[in-house]
Amino acid sequence: METLSVAWTFFKIGIIAFGGGWSTVGIIKNAVVPLWIDEENFRSLIAIAQSTPGPIALNSATMIGWNHGGMLTAIVATLSVVAFPVLMIALTTLLASKVSINKTSINEALRTGSIAMMLMTLWVLRPTSMDPLLLLYAVATFAIGAFTKINTLWAILGAGAFNALLGPALRSIIGL
Amino acid sequence: MVFASITTVTLGGGYVIVPVMGHAIVKRGWMTEDHYYDTFAKAQAYPGPMALSTALLVSIELCGFRGAIAALAGVILPPFLVIVLVSKLLMTYGTLPAIQRFLNGAGAVVPGIVAAMVWKNTKRRAWNAQRIVELAILTALLILFPAASLPILLGGIVIMYLLEGVWKR
Structure with missing residues (x-):
C-alpha cells in the first residue's frame, strides 16, 4: 500500500x-x-x-x-x-x-x-545542471543568505519570477 | 484560552515562526520573553520542526494537554491547507511554460540557501578539534550510506553526547 x-x-x-x-x-x-x-x-x-x-x-x-x-x-x-x-x-x-x-x-x-x-x-x-543562469541564481542566493539579513524567501520568489519573466529574453541576449 | 492559542500559533505559521510566535505570546501576557526563549532552547533538544516543539511546550505549560492538542492543530492545519491549495493549482497550471520557468528558477536557488545555512551555522559554532573530527566523520558516513541515515544519526548523537561529557574543558 x-x-x-x-x-x-x-x-x-x-x-x-x-x-x-x-x-x-x-x-x-x-x-x-x-x-x-x-x-x-x-x-x-x-x-x-x-x-x-x-x-x-x-x-x-x-x-x-x-x-x-x-x-x-x-x-x-x-x-x-x-x-x-x-x-x-x-x-x-x-x-x-x-x-x-x-x-x-x-x-x-x-x-x-x-x-x-x-x-x-x-x-x-x-547543482546538477551546468546551466550558467541557474548557477547564477544559486550563487546570488548564497551571497544574500550568508552576508545579508534578507530573508531567503525573497531569493526563492525573486529567482522564480525573474526566470519566468526575463529568463528567455536574457538567454537569447547572452546567447545561451 | 484554548481557542486563543490556536489563533496565536496560526499567526506564527510562517518562515520566521519562532520570533513571531514569541511576540504574540509575550504581547498577550502569557509568558515573559525570557521564559519563552528558555522554552525555545528546550524545544531544540526535541526531534521535529522547532516551531512544533516550541508551540507544544509553551501550550502544555499554559493549559496542559488540551492546549497541546490546540497547538498541534494550529501548527499543522494552516500550512496543510495552503499546500493542498498550491498542489491543486500546480496540477492545473503546472505545465504552463511560465510556471515551469518559475519553478526552475526557484528550485535553482536551493543549493545556495543550504550553503548559506552551512556558512552561518559553521561561523556561529564554538569549534574545537573534537567537534571538527566528529563533524567530518558523521558527514562522511551520512553521504556514503544514505540508506542508513537514521541509525547513523541516532548513534552519532548518542556518541557525541557521551563524548561531550568526557572531554569537558
Missing part, C-alpha cells in the same frame, strides 16, 4: 528531523528521490515548501502525500511526520523529573549533528 509506505517513510523522517528545516532536507531527499519524485521536481518542491507558511518537513510531507494518493495520503503523511516529536514531548512531560539529561551536552551534540546533516543536504542537492 502506497499510503502506508509514505506514512512509514515520513514517520522515520520525524525521528531525526531536528536542527531546523534545512538539515532535514537531505534526509527527505534520500527517502523520496527517485521513488516518488524526480530530482528536478524535488528542488521545486523544496522551494515551494520553503516559501509557503509552515515547517519545511511538514510541507514536503503534505505535498508528497498529496501527489501520491490525494487527500487521505496527504493527511496521513503530515500526521506521520509529527507523530514521533509529539510522542517525545508527551513522554518527557509525563516523566518530567524522572529523567535527567545533561542539557548542554545534548544541545552541543545536536548542533554538530545538524551541521553534518546540512553538509549532507548540500552534497545531495549540489
Whole structure:
C-alpha cells in the first residue's frame, strides 16, 4: 500500500528531523528521490515548501502525500511526520523529573549533528545542471543568505519570477 | 484560552515562526520573553520542526494537554491547507511554460540557501578539534550510506553526547 509506505517513510523522517528545516532536507531527499519524485521536481518542491507558511518537513510531507494518493495520503503523511516529536514531548512531560539529561551536552551534540546533516543536504542537492543562469541564481542566493539579513524567501520568489519573466529574453541576449 | 492559542500559533505559521510566535505570546501576557526563549532552547533538544516543539511546550505549560492538542492543530492545519491549495493549482497550471520557468528558477536557488545555512551555522559554532573530527566523520558516513541515515544519526548523537561529557574543558 502506497499510503502506508509514505506514512512509514515520513514517520522515520520525524525521528531525526531536528536542527531546523534545512538539515532535514537531505534526509527527505534520500527517502523520496527517485521513488516518488524526480530530482528536478524535488528542488521545486523544496522551494515551494520553503516559501509557503509552515515547517519545511511538514510541507514536503503534505505535498508528497498529496501527489501520491490525494487527500487521505496527504493527511496521513503530515500526521506521520509529527507523530514521533509529539510522542517525545508527551513522554518527557509525563516523566518530567524522572529523567535527567545533561542539557548542554545534548544541545552541543545536536548542533554538530545538524551541521553534518546540512553538509549532507548540500552534497545531495549540489547543482546538477551546468546551466550558467541557474548557477547564477544559486550563487546570488548564497551571497544574500550568508552576508545579508534578507530573508531567503525573497531569493526563492525573486529567482522564480525573474526566470519566468526575463529568463528567455536574457538567454537569447547572452546567447545561451 | 484554548481557542486563543490556536489563533496565536496560526499567526506564527510562517518562515520566521519562532520570533513571531514569541511576540504574540509575550504581547498577550502569557509568558515573559525570557521564559519563552528558555522554552525555545528546550524545544531544540526535541526531534521535529522547532516551531512544533516550541508551540507544544509553551501550550502544555499554559493549559496542559488540551492546549497541546490546540497547538498541534494550529501548527499543522494552516500550512496543510495552503499546500493542498498550491498542489491543486500546480496540477492545473503546472505545465504552463511560465510556471515551469518559475519553478526552475526557484528550485535553482536551493543549493545556495543550504550553503548559506552551512556558512552561518559553521561561523556561529564554538569549534574545537573534537567537534571538527566528529563533524567530518558523521558527514562522511551520512553521504556514503544514505540508506542508513537514521541509525547513523541516532548513534552519532548518542556518541557525541557521551563524548561531550568526557572531554569537558
